[in-house]
Amino acid sequence: MAVRLDKMQASYSGNIEIGIANFDVENGEVLTIGGLVDGHREAVIAATPTDVTLDKILLAASPEIVYEKEKHNILDFVNKKGEKIRLYHHAVGNTVTVTDNLIDGTSVKGQYLIPVNGSSKLKAVADLSDNTRFAAKVLEKVRIYGEPATRYKVEKH
Template sequence: MAVTRLDKITGGHLESIKHTANMTNGLFVQLGDLVDGETELYEVVIPQTDEDLAKEFLLHVTPEVMADPRQAGLKHFVVEAGDAGRAYHLVKGDVITLTADLIDGTPVVGEFAVPQTGSLKLETSPDGKGGSTGAVEVSLVLEVVRKTMLGYDGTDAYQMRIVKA
């Protein structure tokens, strides 16, 4: 379903991104090279090693505008492969809500979610560390504040506060 709510976010610094695969809102990306011939459009990079987890992550949230009325609604929204999307630089104190399908594992209130290698989704972490050993210092840590629901069908979601960015 992949629904995202920007509860309290500075949103002052945005980047334009492009990926080779379809992207839902609520994914965490890293910036790659500029697209050929562009001055502000970056390729999306997926972290591949534990060392990549120390680099900055941005939150992909593109305004949900759908030309096809049959696909209207937040849960159907995707940015097609090769189309431009929008990503936010995050700062400590930002608050977002993500549906459970955007997080690998079951989040626990008071624990954390962090980026992972090989994926644009977050994964749960009891101590705010990640990587292949579970002991890697990552550049982005979100504390799980509360369990809630998003969408008209009440999909499980989690409100999270950025505690490290």
């Protein structure tokens, strides 16, 4: 549903990729680079992870432009299949808040979020025994846009 970039190494320029996915992507989902897009000089294929022990995990967070005439609100925003998506590289220490619908399971303060092969959602886990390349620690449970959300800090990328 929604994402808030609390503290990112590159918020407007720098460590950002332009991705194109063959499925709809909500802001706050996590993806990886699946190769280059034919016919696009700088676009990459935005894909779900296939090997979370090796894959670099990126965060989908495009500007949430919702046109008033469509009678939608910011929670209705989706990056449509085949359209460009802004993908952020994570850095250790970055903090991000995502609505809880973008997390598989129930996040708990002090526990962790990790990627899962074949999924664009982070999974809530009690410890880091899964040996994933990316991991984030749950800092707090909050609300954004009135929805339950989780604020996390990147521990490893």
